[in-house]
Amino acid sequence: MKFSDYKGHYISLIKLGAPILVGQLGMIVVAFADNIMVGRYSTEALASASFVNNVFNLAMFACLGFTYGLTPLIGAMFTQERYGKIGAIIRNGILANFIFALVITLIMGALWFNLHRLGQPEELLPLIRPYYLLVLAGIIPVALFNVFAQWLFAINNTSLPMWIILAANTVNILGNYLLIYGNCGFPELGLIGAGVSTLTSRILCLATVILIFIFSRRFRQYRDGFTQSRLNRRTLSQINRTSFPVSLQMSLESGSFTFAAVMAGWLGAVSLASFQIIVITGTLGFCVYYSLGSAVSVLVSNRAGLSDNDGMRRVAFAGYHIMLTLATISSLIFIFFEKDMILAFTEDPEVIAATMTLIVPLVLYQLGDATQINFANALRGTSNVMPMIWIAFVCYVVVGIPATYMLGFPAGLGTFGIILSFSASLFLAAGLFLYFFLKSTRKKA
Numbered sequence: 414m415k416f417s418d419y420k421g422h423y424i425s426l427i428k429l430g431a432p433i434l435v436g437q438l439g440m441i442v443v444a445f446a447d448n449i450m451v452g453r454y455s456t457e458a459l460a461s462a463s464f465v466n467n468v469f470n471l472a473m474f475a476c477l478g479f480t481y482g483l484t485p486l487i488g489a490m491f492t493q494e495r496y497g498k499i500g501a502i503i504r505n506g507i508l509a510n511f512i513f514a515l516v517i518t519l520i521m522g523a524l525w526f527n528l529h530r531l532g533q534p535e536e537l538l539p540l541i542r543p544y545y546l547l548v549l550a551g552i553i554p555v556a557l558f559n560v561f562a563q564w565l566f567a568i569n570n571t572s573l574p575m576w577i578i579l580a581a582n583t584v585n586i587l588g589n590y591l592l593i594y595g596n597c598g599f600p601e602l603g604l605i606g607a608g609v610s611t612l613t614s615r616i617l618c619l620a621t622v623i624l625i626f627i628f629s630r631r632f633r634q635y636r637d638g639f640t641q642s643r644l645n646r647r648t649l650s651q652i653n654r655t656s657f658p659v660s661l662q663m664s665l666e667s668g669s670f671t672f673a674a675v676m677a678g679w680l681g682a683v684s685l686a687s688f689q690i691i692v693i694t695g696t697l698g699f700c701v702y703y704s705l706g707s708a709v710s711v712l713v714s715n716r717a718g719l720s721d722n723d724g725m726r727r728v729a730f731a732g733y734h735i736m737l738t739l740a741t742i743s744s745l746i747f748i749f750f751e752k753d754m755i756l757a758f759t760e761d762p763e764v765i766a767a768t769m770t771l772i773v774p775l776v777l778y779q780l781g782d783a784t785q786i787n788f789a790n791a792l793r794g795t796s797n798v799m800p801m802i803w804i805a806f807v808c809y810v811v812v813g814i815p816a817t818y819m820l821g822f823p824a825g826l827g828t829f830g831i832i833l834s835f836s837a838s839l840f841l842a843a844g845l846f847l848y849f850f851l852k853s854t855r856k857k858a
Contacts, residue, residue, distance in 0.1 A: 422712070422731035429571055430708030434701060436575035446586045447607050448693050450593050452686070452758040458604040459759065460682040461540035463689030464533055467674030468524070469548050470667040472517050476552060478663030479513050480506075480559040481710075482656025485796040487567035488714030499564070500638020505648040506560050509656065514556035521549055533678045534685075540604050547608030551615040558615070561622040564635070566711055577621050585614035658798040662789065665805035669813040669838060673831050676821055684828045687767035690758045691775055691832060694751065695782075698743035702783045705736055706790035713794025725854050729791035733784070740783035744776045751775075767828065774832035781839030788846035797853040804845045813838030 452459040483506050490499050525545055529538060562574040588610025595601025602609065626632055626639075670692070677688035709732035716724035755768045792801060816837045820830030 419727060419731040419734065422728050423735065425712060426705065426708045426728070426732055426735060429569060429711060430705045432571040432575040433566065433707050434704035436571075436578040436704070438700065446589060447611070448689065449757050450589045451604055451607050452690075453760075454593055454603050456682060456686055456759065456761050456764060457537060458540060459689060459764075460534070460678075460685040461537045461544060461604055462607065463685050463692075464537070464674060464678055465541055465545050465548055467671050467689070467692065468545075469521070469552075471664055471671045472521050472552055473555060474667035475517055475660050475664040476510070476514050476556040477559055478660035479656045480510055480556065480563045481659045481663070481793060482652060482654075482798070483560065483563045484567045484707075484710050485655055485714040485717065485794055485798075486651065487564055488711050488794065489718030489796070491568050492715045492718035496634035497638030497641070499568070500635045500640075501642035501648060502652070503560065503564050503635065504639045504642050505644055506564075506652055507557060508644055509649055509652050510556045510560050511553065513656075513660070514553045517556075518549060518552045521552070525549070531675055531678075533675075534682050537682065544604050544608045547605070547612050551612045554612075554615045554619045558619040558622055561626060566707055567714065568635075569711065571708075573625070574622070577618055577625075580621070581614040581618045584617055585610050588613055655796055655798055658801045659793055662798075662801040662805035665809040666838075666842075669809040669817065670835075672814050673817050673834070676817060677828055677831055680821075680827055683761075683763045683767055686759065686761070686764045687771060688828055688831065690755055690764070690768045691771045693758075694747065694754055695775055695778075697746070698740065698779050699782060699786075701739050701743060702736060702786040703790075705732055705739065706786040708732070709787060710790040710794040713791050714796070717795055722854050725791070725795060726851075728794075729788065729850060732791070733787045736783045736787045737780075740779045744779045747772060747776050747779075770829055771832050774829060774836070777833065778836040778839050781836055781843050784843035785839055785846055788843065788850045792846055792850045792853060795850070795853045797849070800849040800853075801846075804842060804849070808838045808842040808845065812841055 448459060448462065451462050483502060486502055487499050490496075490502070525542070528541060528545065533541065565571065565574050589607055590596055591599040592602045592606025592610055593604075594606075600606075626636065674685070674688060674692070678685045709729060712728045712732075713725045716728060751772045752769065755765055758768075759765060789801065792798065813834065816834040817831050820826050820834045821828070822830075824830055826833065
């Protein structure tokens with residue numbers, strides 16, 4: 414195909430994805446700020462934050478993935494101008510996601526009682542336990558906020574969630590400054606202060622988007638559909654059918670990273686701290702890719718609502734062209750500026766030396782990550798999400814976790830091998846998501 418065949422899609426994707434990207438970059442800034450401030454406080458605090466955040470990645474991505482099931486439903490209805498039905502989807506989606514997030518909260522709460530069994534350094538447990546509870550309290554607010562965020566994304570309004578997230582991130586960073594170090598007369602809480610600040614910002618996000626939904630005139634049609642509809646099994650079943658597979662896919666993917674964090678902890682606090690710095694740095698690429706991936710999913714779902722098979726493919730491959738550019742830029746940033754990033758996190762010479770050795774495997778998995786994100790989101794936009802379950806299981810559980818262990822321990826590569834193993838699972842997933850997206854759109858022709 415010629416450039417002219419993709420030009421309109423490039424513009425639409427960039428226009429839709431740019432606000433999501435800004436919001437994601439804001440979240441990256443907060444993640445960097447959290448880890449820089451905590452790392453400057455102490456290496457023990459940074460290692461503890463690494464363990465807890467990586468454990469909760471599994472829970473948070475499970476909840477986030479469950480909300481992603483709303484995008485293809487709402488996106489298709491938006492092109493059909495069924496605004497009242499979208500309001501009904503939101504109402505039922507809130508209930509479904511609240512129940513799901515509550516179950517995840519209870520599961521993670523049970524894990525809190527068994528933290529001592531996970532093989533982490535004993536001296537870190539007094540820091541890990543209270544911080545874990547603060548992150549636990551934020552699961553439901555994050556899930557419910559993302560119900561509203563996915564609705565806004567699907568109706569092509571990506572700027573509003575961006576502004577809400579940026580405002581909450583500002584509160585988070587300010588809270589870190591006040592509570593980690595005890596500035597301006599506030600108590601010095603260290604890692605706990607970071608947890609309190611993060612929880613406050615998550616609650617603020619949810620409260621703000623609810624108030625906007627209730628009082629904004631521009632959303633009256635959706636609000637009317639919300640208030641006039643009822644909870645019903647058919648709609649809940651529809652939401653569950655598209656939500657569970659995406660949730661499981663993202664859970665298994667993030668779970669492989671969680672297991673990697675646990676294994677890094679087996680190698681000691683320095684290994685865990687260096688692993689966290691690399692993972693947070695890698696989040697720069699991941700969030701950039703996922704912002705565009707969300708736009709791909711929305712526009713594919715819009716085309717699916719019109720049964721436009723060729724349009725779905727053009728959107729997906731236009732997104733992939735942009736994604737390849739972003740992966741190249743991310744890799745160059747990691748190569749040329751990683752040392753400066755590491756120095757921002759810590760002054761511990763052992764942690765700096767250990768982290769510097771991990772730049773090569775970090776760069777290696779960028780292309781695989783970008784490709785699997787693009788076509789996983791394209792497949793999600795078609796609503797044919799069932800293949801995502803077994804693809805994720807094979808790639809991240811059958812291949813990913815054993816590869817992490819084998820490269821990290823029997824192969825003797827340590828943390829380098831743990832990061833290197835991500836390439837195996839991500840490139841395999843990329844190929845399978847591409848294959849099933851092409852198969853899905855071919856079947857719709």
